[in-house]
Amino acid sequence: MAVLIVDDNPEVRLSAAFLLEDHGFEVFEAEHPEVAKQFLSCKQIELILLDMNFTRDTTSGNEGLAFLSWLQTQPQPPAVICLTGWGSVTLAVEAMRLGAADFIEKPWQNPQLLDAIRKQSKLNALQAKRGTTPDPEVAVPIYSWRSGAMQSLLRKLARIAATDASVLLCGESGSGKSYLVDALHRQSARGDGPLISVNMGAIPESLFESEMFGHTKGAFTDAKSQRNGRFELARGGTLFLDEVATIPLTQQAKLLRVLENGEYERVGSSRTERADIRLICATNSDLEKDVADGHFRSDLFYRINTFTFELPPLRARLDDIVPLANHLLARHAARYKLETKPLHSEAQAALLAYRWPGNIRELSHVMERALLLSEGAQISAADCQLRLISPEPESLHKPVPGTTLAEVEKALIEQTLVLHQGQVSETAKALGLTKSSLYRRLDKYGLRSES
Numbered sequence: 525m526a527v528l529i530v531d532d533n534p535e536v537r538l539s540a541a542f543l544l545e546d547h548g549f550e551v552f553e554a555e556h557p558e559v560a561k562q563f564l565s566c567k568q569i570e571l572i573l574l575d576m577n578f579t580r581d582t583t584s585g586n587e588g589l590a591f592l593s594w595l596q597t598q599p600q601p602p603a604v605i606c607l608t609g610w611g612s613v614t615l616a617v618e619a620m621r622l623g624a625a626d627f628i629e630k631p632w633q634n635p636q637l638l639d640a641i642r643k644q645s646k647l648n649a650l651q652a653k654r655g656t657t658p659d660p661e662v663a664v665p666i667y668s669w670r671s672g673a674m675q676s677l678l679r680k681l682a683r684i685a686a687t688d689a690s691v692l693l694c695g696e697s698g699s700g701k702s703y704l705v706d707a708l709h710r711q712s713a714r715g716d717g718p719l720i721s722v723n724m725g726a727i728p729e730s731l732f733e734s735e736m737f738g739h740t741k742g743a744f745t746d747a748k749s750q751r752n753g754r755f756e757l758a759r760g761g762t763l764f765l766d767e768v769a770t771i772p773l774t775q776q777a778k779l780l781r782v783l784e785n786g787e788y789e790r791v792g793s794s795r796t797e798r799a800d801i802r803l804i805c806a807t808n809s810d811l812e813k814d815v816a817d818g819h820f821r822s823d824l825f826y827r828i829n830t831f832t833f834e835l836p837p838l839r840a841r842l843d844d845i846v847p848l849a850n851h852l853l854a855r856h857a858a859r860y861k862l863e864t865k866p867l868h869s870e871a872q873a874a875l876l877a878y879r880w881p882g883n884i885r886e887l888s889h890v891m892e893r894a895l896l897l898s899e900g901a902q903i904s905a906a907d908c909q910l911r912l913i914s915p916e917p918e919s920l921h922k923p924v925p926g927t928t929l930a931e932v933e934k935a936l937i938e939q940t941l942v943l944h945q946g947q948v949s950e951t952a953k954a955l956g957l958t959k960s961s962l963y964r965r966l967d968k969y970g971l972r973s974e975s
Contacts, residue, residue: 525570531575570645572602596726603625605637609630617698628640694834697883718757719764722736722765724771732772738790759799761801763802768807842935842938845876849872856888873942875887876939937966
């Protein structure tokens, strides 16, 4: 397998190169993402080891994230394992959202790094054998949500789905906003029309107008033919702008104009076109704060948030975690033409105890990897490789609006049982209950314990 190490530190590159070459990998080096881009244009690479920072005294990881965003625009991009000495859950989740396969902190342990690379090599081989590649988007249109919070949210959405009112969906990255967009579109009067999704964070500022409004032949150097923009492609249907908070201020005015009067022009044309779309936007950012800080136009904000809905994170939907994991296992099994596997009880407990900082996107990635790498008849806890953070007592999930008191109680008991390995005595003590009171609640909610 050909591996490209992208790191500005020559000692780090040399150390990784020696390790990988000793284990039979073909290794190449690049000191900066721009050098890596040039390298990828002329060499087939199967895996990239990517440092996240390349400027002195910078620890944000933004340079690595920008490279991951660029990779998403390339046909058949290689897998990426991110390496950084300044790791955080937030950075790891964002890297995962942009397609990273794994995230390892420096200084790495050689066995850990080799294990991650070998597993990715195995995944690459399996995906090539099955003739498919990972789906970067999370969509579960046939899954029926179990949690009260999601059922309540879906009822609210159903009441406004038939209108053309703009909808703003808020929530953490990977929490399933694309599922709600699909549900809204299918229930709307435009359900027979197209649903066009656009990741605004992946559109370079210089190409914003061309991507959104289209261009004529010869409008600029590379415009070899006329191209329809996203507004034209979504005509008669729904236009979904994901990561709307990432639109640069300079381009927000151009979007505002078409939302206010429905008019726009292709790049290179003076002919005015009319938009005919239903707009849905999504963000994991606090747009009200962005408006206050001057990063997002207030007039555009009011245009896109006729109705605003907050999607709860996966950790607040305990009743969904295991059923959704089984659903995703079945979906990945069908895609790879494999038999699905059940989750071992210890794996179920591990999934329930985990915080899921990457939400459904992370769960999907975990289930895909577990299915392909599992060698047993069931998916074990070890197969799930839950590494971003470890479950701790303070990770108990907070209720969200729409959650009933019974659901909160059940969730608290379930999580505390997991934290105490199913021991009733310890769980009752932690909850401030007698053993008999806890047993009654276990029977009420159909929960099982070890003793």
